[in-house]
Amino acid sequence: MRAYMFHGPGDLRMEGVEPGKPGPGEVAVEIKAAATCGTDLKSYRRGHPTLFPTLPARFGHEFAGIVTEVGEGVTKFAPGQRVVAANTCPCGSCWACTIGRESLCENLQYLNGAFAEQIVIPKAIVERNTYEIPETLPFEAAAPLEPLSTVVHGMAESGIALGDTVVVNGAGPIGQMYIRLAQLRGASVISADMSAGRLAQAEAAGAIATVNLSEYETTAERAAAIRAITPHGRGADVAVEAVGLPEVWEQTVQCLRPGGTAVLFGGPKAGSTFTVDAVAMHYKEYKMVGVYHHAPRYVQIAVHLLSTGKFDGLTLCTEVRPLDALVESLEDMSRGVGSKYILRP
Numbered sequence: 343m344r345a346y347m348f349h350g351p352g353d354l355r356m357e358g359v360e361p362g363k364p365g366p367g368e369v370a371v372e373i374k375a376a377a378t379c380g381t382d383l384k385s386y387r388r389g390h391p392t393l394f395p396t397l398p399a400r401f402g403h404e405f406a407g408i409v410t411e412v413g414e415g416v417t418k419f420a421p422g423q424r425v426v427a428a429n430t431c432p433c434g435s436c437w438a439c440t441i442g443r444e445s446l447c448e449n450l451q452y453l454n455g456a457f458a459e460q461i462v463i464p465k466a467i468v469e470r471n472t473y474e475i476p477e478t479l480p481f482e483a484a485a486p487l488e489p490l491s492t493v494v495h496g497m498a499e500s501g502i503a504l505g506d507t508v509v510v511n512g513a514g515p516i517g518q519m520y521i522r523l524a525q526l527r528g529a530s531v532i533s534a535d536m537s538a539g540r541l542a543q544a545e546a547a548g549a550i551a552t553v554n555l556s557e558y559e560t561t562a563e564r565a566a567a568i569r570a571i572t573p574h575g576r577g578a579d580v581a582v583e584a585v586g587l588p589e590v591w592e593q594t595v596q597c598l599r600p601g602g603t604a605v606l607f608g609g610p611k612a613g614s615t616f617t618v619d620a621v622a623m624h625y626k627e628y629k630m631v632g633v634y635h636h637a638p639r640y641v642q643i644a645v646h647l648l649s650t651g652k653f654d655g656l657t658l659c660t661e662v663r664p665l666d667a668l669v670e671s672l673e674d675m676s677r678g679v680g681s682k683y684i685l686r687p
């Protein structure tokens with residue numbers, strides 16, 4: 343079968359490999375749709391020490407498909423079932439897992455290899471993070487389960503409530519998911535971004551107002567422009583950072599109303615720091631939450647949102663392409679041409 347192998351930064355090759363055979367507890371899946379992700383682009387450019395400790399390695403982690411074969415002892419799944427799986431599974435027994443903080447699991451097991459014709463899901467992920475999907479849910483819409491699950495995690499930490507004004511900083515795929523989910527919670531959403539194209543998508547996703555940040559120079563000016571269109575100019579009840587740049591982390595905190603919550607979601611690069619006005623932090627009682635990854639409970643909610651159509655996964659997809667368009671798609675993402683491509687083997 344055909345599978346992409348990652349040989350190092352800038353070096354992804356489609357190769358012929360032996361299809362995997364499911365061992366005890368494992369499940370083999372014929373991949374019908376695989377989605378590109380910002381993490382794939384980062385890994386392709388710079389490598390990724392936790393995702394790819396040894397090279398060459400299979401590549402890609404967002405996929406949906408059909409079960410073709412199950413290993414010994416598997417009772418939950420059978421050939422012919424349509425499934426989607428998360429890219430990791432917490433161990434359930436480390437310190438973090440036992441206090442209910444599974445996104446911080448010390449032994450997260452990763453699954454890579456979505457950009458291929460077939461994948462074998464390891465036992466732990468079969469048991470705790472693989473889900474059947476209904477006939478009505480297209481594979482292409484189900485594939486982006488992982489990022490949606492992380493956004494569901496962010497929503498759970500946000501405290502967004504009915505009638506809130508929410509500012510989402512960044513209107514890429516993650517920002518678009520926050521815009522839609524915050525509305526499901528009954529919030530009015532303001533979207534801020536540098537790109538007119540992404541802001542148009544944010545409006546289509548239901549943002550009540552947009553701010554084109556390219557019209558302002560400093561972080562303070564940008565935050566002021568956002569606050570100016572919140573009720574009474576007070577600031578956001580909740581502001582989300584969905585970019586991963588320290589200056590946008592700062593902007594996010596500066597968007598808040600007194601007592602507001604900043605959800606700091608986008609992953610900045612190693613060594614990044616950001617500055618907060620300590621006096622404002624004290625007198626305005628800001629709350630700041632870091633959010634990383636997901637947990638099975640959030641993945642279950644994401645599967646439900648996708649399966650019921652409450653969240654349409656296809657809205658994230660720039661274009662459906664054949665599997666051999668992976669490198670070209672990553673390069674298009676890197677040039678800002680598209681944000682998420684679905685590849686069909």
Ligand SMILES: [Zn+2]
Pocket residue numbers: 378379380381403404488489
């Ligand atoms: Zn991803």
Ligand SMILES: [Zn+2]
Pocket residue numbers: 432433434435436437438439446447448449450
């Ligand atoms: Zn654990």
